[in-house]
Amino acid sequence: MEFKRHLVTAALPYANGPVHIGHLAGCYLPADIYVRYQRAQKRDVKFICGSDEHGVPITIRAMREGVTPQDVVDKYNTIIKDSFEGMGISFDIYSRTSNPTHKETSQAFFKKLYDDGAFEERESEQYYDAEKDVFLADRYIIGTCPNCANPNAYGDQCEKCGSTLSPEQLINPRSALSNSPLVKKPTTHWYFPLNKYEDFLKEWIVVGKKDEWKSNVYGQCKSWLDSGLQPRAMTRDSSWGVPVPLPGANGKVLYVWFDAPIGYISATKELTNQWADYWCQEDTKLVHFIGKDNIVFHCIIFPAMLKAHGGFVLPENVPANEFLNIEGEKVSTSRNWAVWVDEYLKDFPDQQDALRYVLCANAPESKDNDFTWKDFQDRVNNELSAVLGNFENRAFVLMHKLCKGRVPALHADEMNEMDNALIADIKEAKTKVENAIESYKFREGLAEVIDLARKGNKYLQDNAPWSLAKTPKLQEQNQKRIDICMHLCLQLTANLAILLNPFLPYTATKMRKKMKVVERMLDWENAGRIDLLKVNYPLLAPELLFRKIEDEEVAAQVEKLRENLKKATQQIMENKPTTASEAETPLAEAKATITFDDFAKIDLRVGTILKAEKVEKADKLLKLEVDMGTEVRTIVSGIAMHFAPEEIIGKQVSVVANLAPRKMRGIESNGMILMAQNADGKLIFVSPTQTADNGSEVK
RNA sequence: GGCGAGGUAGCUCAGUUGGUUAGAGCACAGGAUUCAUAACCCUGAGGUCGGGAGUUCAAAUCUCCUCCUCGCUACCA
The missing domain is CATH 2.170.220.10 (Methionyl-trna Synthetase; domain 2)
Structure with a gap:
């Protein structure tokens, strides 16, 4: 089908924390590349995003911080929005689900489904x-x-x-x-x-x-x-969210995963009066960019909702990415193991494209990937600067040295095979990058661009215009060849700016300004052309596009990660006592609030494990036969991850003997084995230190 | 336990419908060069394609079994 318009959404970030580079790599950067490419193709495209501001975790955070939910979302909406802007994520609108338009839209959506039964x-x-x-x-x-x-x-x-x-x-x-x-x-x-x-x-x-x-x-x-x-x-009992638009539904709100995707529609409404064209016309190409954790909502639930409502287009594609790990470990917000975008922007001012480059080149497109600061440094220094930045710089420096700072002529009569091969490469690169982006293979597309710069380096090397100009006399003889070489290098540079633009917009703009050309030159249709820069046109002086990342910077970032982790871990320990010594105080308090009668209700006894076997189809369960003195009981216990069945046979343990029976995986469990658990999660049996009679009471 | 996605050079990844000595980039070694951000360019070394069995003239690619990683899910009293 020929699509008349494109509607691109990026997952609504949840407004209870800042965004980290995993979010960027998984969702927002690919979406932005895709959209910038579509714009360069002069296609009708709208790029939609906004904060997801409802749901219980936000109210919990509000309670913890002693503020209102609105305060929480206001704070993080600002941080998130600024992070995106700072990284050049070019939404047409960044809205929020706490807006009135969203309330109306999602309520109307709900009401329609309700009325339709x-x-x-x-x-x-x-x-x-x-x-x-x-x-x-x-x-x-x-x-x-x-x-x-x-x-x-x-x-x-x-x-x-x-x-x-x-x-x-x-x-x-x-x-x-x-x-x-x-x-x-x-x-x-x-x-x-x-x-x-x-x-x-x-x-x-x-x-x-x-x-x-x-x-x-x-x-x-x-x-x-x-x-x-x-x-x-699709509804919840809560005071924070979109109220259910039905009489008598006081205190009920729409489930966040019902209202959040509708947020895409609300945001489009805020953006344009023509919103219905984008959402309801069959010739719209709707694409949802998300992380893999959102697949079920965007591929199953939301489409079913849209279908039930009727009149909406369904997503053409949902190119979900996998996760990006940091230094070999999964991102964890609670442990503060993450590289936060707002902090990157502070630590590396004006280096957006360095991060964009690395995150795209190493995007988790087909499996979870690992981000390391060393890799960041390697890629920026050895690929981005050394291949691309260096080529652009060489072209400019040589042009100033050998061609008086102006675009030299292309003398058709003296062109050779190398020249024609380079021209063919430029045209081919356009097609390759185009195909890669259209099929959501952004890392491949970016690699093609770098590869074209690499071909430029080789072309320069093979022609070696500096050798042709060793002496003034030589230069005079060879000026035509020098002109051709530099002409093509400069046209190649212009092409690189176009091809690079969706990926590294800051760099493309810098290049464009140095070439003193208008923004329109970056239109995609111009890629592949070798007449982008006019002969005799003066260009600006050389200036480096990228700077190298120093060892100290890398070390500092790694150190920062470890520090954050340490602090966060300490905080968790303070809030939630996990070690034995810290747990003592709360335990004593707990005893004070429980009466002796309450305690006496618990029948604690000693027993010996006679048999132990793994429960079928359950990872964590062991089925135990425990000798309680007067009887042998079957007890199912969730300790299979910690103990092998054979190693606990004969072990004497403490048992809660009067716990109501409960069936687990089809086996009735009659009691509970007491365990102590360390901070590291290790389980230890609470056993008599000397052998006691089976069935003897613990008190 | 069920399901899904992965497991290919030290690292990050390509490998189309099974077909000649399994590719690229980075890192590494050697060489060449100096216009350039000690960058670029050339050459090289490096892989029993997670393991095992099978189908085939031929398997990284198909079938079965098995191990590991990630995710969803069941289970936890």
């Missing part, structure tokens, strides 16, 4: 904070983690041991708002029956996108579709 209404029991008179989302519920005993685990996840939880699993759940214990109350929510769209999605993706979408994206989608889709709640 697209939702299923369901009542369920959920935790309720009586003191604050609100239902609590999973994130608002705090309790003791059943795995690692962290007393501050959230209802959806324990940040200390990383396990996914549901609120029901928490021990002694309490409210994050009031710290009071919770009760369960019925509440109503609207579910979107994704299962009803399975056939449509299978046809559209599994059949239709097989050879078009990247294998990681396609595979992930197919996996979801094959395992069957479930209805998903």
Whole structure:
């Protein structure tokens, strides 16, 4: 299909923290390259982004910092926006989901689906904070983690041991708002029956996108579709978000993943009155740039929503990237293991293109990649400066030395094979870069540009105009050859500026200014031409495009990473005691609030493990037979990651004997083995130091 | 445990429908050169293509088994 317009979105960054270079490499940089290329092709393109400002993590952060959610999103929206601007990410609009337009748009979207009967209404029991008179989302519920005993685990996840939880699993759940214990109350929510769209999605993706979408994206989608889709709640009980536009729905807001993608539409509305052309006309090419963590929302849920609503185009492609690791380790915001964009801009002023270069050249297009500062230095110094920057500099210096600072003539009568080969290379490079960008292979496209500069270096070397001008007399004899060589080098430089422009816009602009040409010269259609610079046109003096990255800078950045990690780790330790000594105080307090009667309810006994075996199809579970003196009990315990079955047989352990039985993986567990856990996550049995009788009471 | 994506030179990656001595860049070694940011240019060394079995005249490429990494998911009382 011939597309009349292009609509490009980049994932809405979540406004509860700054952006790091992983975000840039995974999503925003490729999107920006793609869009700049489309603009250079003079195609009708709109580049949409904005802050995602709803959801529970923002309210949690607000509570921790003692400010309002609006304060939180205002702060980070500014930081994020500035980071993008600073790196030259050229959105046509950077909006935010807390804007009125978004409220209207997402409510209207919801209302349309509601009126069409697209939702299923369901009542369920959920935790309720009586003191604050609100239902609590999973994130608002705090309790003791059943795995690692962290007393501050959230209802959806324990940040200390990383396990996914549901609120029901928490021990002694309490409210994050009031710290009071919770009760369960019925509440109503609207579910979107994704299962009803399975056939449509299978046809559209599994059949239709097989050879078009990247294998990681396609595979992930197919996996979801094959395992069957479930209805998903599209509303939440919360005070922060877009209110559900229905009577009697007080205290209910749209689920962030319902409202966030609609944010793309709202932002387009803010940008232009013609927004409907971009979203509703069949000849629009919609492309979502995202990271791999967003695949399901952009490929499954949002398209199903759009389909249910009707009248919208569906994404033509969703080129999701994998993750970028830092110095061999996964990015972690809580451990502050990341290279933050705002800090890079401060530490490396005017070096946007150096980072853009490295992040694109090493983008995680097909698998997770590693960013190291050493690699950053190597690539900037040995590829960007040495090949590209150096060629451009050579061309300018030689032109000034041998051609009086003006573009020399191209004497057709004396052109040879080398000249023609170079011209062919320039034309070929245009096609190669074009194909690479159109198929979302940005690292390949950028490599082609560098390769063209490399060919320029070789051409210079082979012609060696400096040798042709060793003496004034020689130069006079050879001036025609020198002119041809320098003419082509300069035309090549102009071509490099065009081809480079989507990738390294700052550099392209610098080059353009030195050549004293108008911005229009960078139009893509001009690539491949060798008459971009007029003969006899005077150019500016040489000036380096890039500077080298020094060893000290690299060392300083690595040091900074380690320092940040250290500080963040310390902070975590202070907030959430993990070592035995730090845990003593809170433990004593906990005892004071529990009555003896409460304690006496727990029947703790000593037992001996007689048998142990791995539970089928469960990574973490061991099935234990424990001799309790009067009986042998079956207990299922989540310790398989820490102990081999054979090494714990005969071990005497402490058992909570009167815990209500519970089935796990089809096996009924009758009790719980007590374990101590170190800060490093290691498990240790809580056992009698001398052998006790099996079944003897622990008190 | 299920599913998905990867595993190719020291590093980062290409390898189209199976076909002659498996490619590129960086790093490394040697050479040449001086216009240039000690940069460029040339040459070289370096790989049992994660491991095993099979299909084939022929496998990095197809089939089966197995190991490792990342992600989603189940499981954790």
